Amino acid sequence: METDSAADTQIPRKLQALLDRLNRPIQSAYENQGASSTQLDSFVSSQIVEALRSTVFPAHVEAELLVLRFLFQEQEGRSPKRLETARQVLGRLSTMALQQTSDSPSRESSPERRASTDHGDSRSAENRPVPSNRALHETDIRFAKGVGPKRALLLEKLGIRTIEDALWFLPWRYEDRSRIVSISQLVPEEKATIAGTIHQAGLRRTRRRNMTLFTMSVQDETGVVEVVFFNQPYLDGVLQNGLRVVLSGPVVRHRRGVGVQMRTPQYEVVDEDEDLLLHVGRIVPVYHETRGLSSRQLRRILWGLLETYGSDLEDPLPSRLLEQHRWPSLNEAIASLHFPVMGSDLSLLNDWQTPAHHRLAFEEGFLLQLALAFRQRMRQSASPGIAFRLSGSYTTPLQKHLPFQLTDAQQRVLAEIEADMRAARPMNRLLQGDVGSGKTIVALHAMLGACGDGYQAALMAPTEILAEQHMLTIRPYLDALDVSVAFLTGGTSPKERATALARIAAGHVQLIVGTHALLEQDVQFAKLGIVVVDEQHKFGVLQRGKLREKALYPDVLVMTATPIPRTLAMTIYGDLDVSVIDELPAGRQPIRTRVFRHNARSRAYELVRKEVHEGRQAYIVYPLVEESEKLDLEAVMQAAERLRSTEFVGMNVGIIHGRMKSDERAQIMNAFRAGDVHVLVATTVIEVGVDVPNATVMVIEHADRFGLAQLHQLRGRVG
Incomplete structure (x- = not known):
């Protein structure tokens, strides 16, 4: 295997050998007054492609080679100045070969630049700007070449504020423009890329309403093709006569049966020939754009950034790991994704399945896990926690008051929680379990364990309804054990609140x-x-932390019923230990989910009537979103009135939503629990915590407006 220095000394020799193979046939064609052939085109193009694949040339050398290759592509086939331009390029390349023989290896020839050199820039390494000593994540993008204050504002709309942001702004798809096809060789039912000049562009009327056609003729040295865009009238002010464009898209037979036509291709306006090298003759990156900033402009900016800063990214992954997985370095990965090298697989690029993509995806997860593990380690080592004795003064008699036995899963999870509580470090555990799996009883054991050792416990829920539900569930056990309890929500009266605050503080x-x-x-x-947070995904990290700060390193137990695969839970909550209750209590019936189309709504309501006639109860749930809350509430109210007078005549239909006062909601829920309300029309306010065993059926209207987690929570309210 060659060392870097040995490889560097081979570059001038390989370049000179390539020039020796190209000089004679090109000179011969030039001396024969411009005579050329497809054989010459194929020979020159294949020689350059093979050289670029086998050798890593400096960027300015590769730029000239790409110019030469472009001159011998078929779409340039009859240009009278082509051979003269080719001789000039060969002359410049010969000079570069001589200079490289005498110069020391430049930064451009280092392996870190390998992936970024497949694009055109005539600047030499010596003339490039010197990278800033400031960290890339601190260097404002407006100071980059070709940006400035105005363009920096446009880049900020794309989330780009620093040099590092820009380098990580990866293309969202790629187009293969490595082969420019001449118009005369377009074949129907294939996708092709052409380059030419616009003629006769404009809008056309059609007989169909709401249909506009923008058509234009595009011409190169070999012919003319009609290009059609459907329902894009704005193009009339963009694609105008005389502009040079590159088009990539499907080719179809002309509707009149003669010739071919391109329909709604991807388009790009290009400048003079020196600008083409970033946008044609290669696999081209396509970026998310904003008004005033196109993919073409982004390519120019990113090419300049890669030239200046592309070798300055610090790679967080060890070389051993890169070698093990055959992944590129960070510099190589970023460069190869912005400007893929010759021979890259287009399908892998567009599917984000290249080694560079895999490496960056791994790095993101690796750094996240590293940060979470570091935070957990720091918390455990720097924070002295409470080492509970767990005397059992409350938890032992609690077992006698429970009308059921804990499941094996509950006992396993409780043992994990108690082990954390006995340790002299703060507990930070996620308790995950399906709706109805018994998380609240497990949490009650943990809280009573702390109370038995002389500490206070807090249980925080995201809604008043859920908090009330918890209070109703645990209050009988607390009264039986003579444990004092307080209830504090936003709806608590000022007098009751003041009394509760004084008793809590004392x-x-x-x-x-x-x-x-x-x-x-x-x-x-x-x-x-100890702090227990239910439905923790409803709270932000800062909110959970704020409650934790009200004591000196209390234990924290957060609960969720949202089903999260363990691997995903470790990614999202990597700083938490995870316990899972994966067993439902005996006797709990499985929940069946059925989907009814709009025209089958009557069948769904028939199921509700059947359950109510058999002595059970039902929910009818409507969506409620913040953006249209007023309209949604009106729809819920109207639906309740309609159901009372049509589908559920003779039944007591109640309604509950989040805008009601807490005492009104409590009154409705108490009536529902008592069986006085047969059908409860509700919003997602019942999503969490409402537990009425006699409610055995739920109809969810407009289910497409709910998220999967919401639907899972809602279905847990029945059965």
Whole structure:
């Protein structure tokens, strides 16, 4: 295997050998007054492609080679100045070969630049700007070549503020423009790329309403082709006569049966020949754009950035790992994705399946896991936690009051939680379990364990309804064990709130149930030992942290019913230990989900009537989103009135939504639990926490407006 220095000394020799093979046939064609043939075109193009594949030339050398290859592509076949231009390029390349023989190896020939040299720029390495000493993530993009203040504002719309942002702004797809086909050789039912000049462009009327056609004729040295765009009238001000364009798209037979036509191709306006090298004759990156900033302009900017800063990215992955997976370095990966090298697989690029894509995807997950693991390590080592004794003064008698036995899964998870609580470091655990799996009872054991050791416990829920549900569930056990409890939400009256706050601060309350109200500054705990957060995905990280800060490193248990695969949970909540209740209590019936089309709604309501006639209850759920909350609420109210007078005549139909006052909601829910309300029309306010065992059927209207997690939560409310 050649060393870097040995490879560098071979580059001038390989370049000179290539020039020796090309000089004679090109000179011969020039001396025969421009005589040329397809054999010469094929020979020159194949020689250059093979050289680029086998050797890593400096960027300015490869740029000249690409110019030469472009001159001998078929679409240039009859240009009278072609051979004269080719001789000039050969002359420049000969000079470069001589210079490289005497010069020391430049930065351009290093392996780190390998993937970024397949594009045109005539600047030599010596004339390039010197990279800034500032870190790339600190260097403002407006200072980059070709940007400036105005273009920086456009880049900011794409999320690009620094040099590093720009280098990581990867193409979202690629087009193969490595072979420009002459118009005379277009074949129907194939996709092709052509380059030519626009003639006779304009809008055409059609007989069909709401249909516009923009047509234009594009011409090269070999012929003319008609190009049609459907329902894109704005192109009349973009693609105008005389502009040079590159088009990539499907070729079809002309509707009149004579010749061919291109329909709705991808298009790009290009400048003079020196600008073509970034946009044709290669696999071309296509970026997300914004008004005033096209993919063509982004290519120019990124090419300049790669030339200046492309070797300055610090690779966080060890070389051993890269060698093991045969992944490119970070510099090579970024460069090869912006400007793929000759011979790259287009399908792999567009599917994000190249080694460079795999490497970047791994790096993202690797760094996330590293940061989470580091944060967990720091928390465990730097934060002295509470080492609970777990005397069992409350948890042992609790077992006698439970009308059921804990499942094996609940006992396993409880053992994991108790082991954390006994350790002298703060617990930070995620408890995951399906709706109805018994998470609340497990959390109650943990909280009573802390209360038995003289500490306070807090249970925070995202909604008042869920907080009320928790209170109703655990209150009988707390009363039986003589454990003092307080309930604190946004709907608590000022007098009750003041009394509760005083008792909590004085330590006269052992267990506190509430909502976001627990986060408010005036809530002070006397000796908080454990925090339980239900439906934790409804809270932000800062909100959970704010409750944790109300004590000196309390244990934290967060719960969720949203089904998360364990591998995904470790990615999202990598700083949490994960416990899963993967077993439902005995006797719980499986929930069946059925889909009804709009015209079969009556069948769904018939199922509801059947369940109600058999003594059970039902939910009818409507979507409610913030953007259209007022209209959605009106729709819910109207639906309830319509159902009372049509589908459910003679039944007590109730309604509940988040805009109701807390006492009104409590009154409706109490009536529903007591069986006085047969059908409850509701919004997603019942998504979490509402537990009415007699409610055995739920109809979800406009299910397409719910997320999968919401649908899963809702279906857990029945059965």
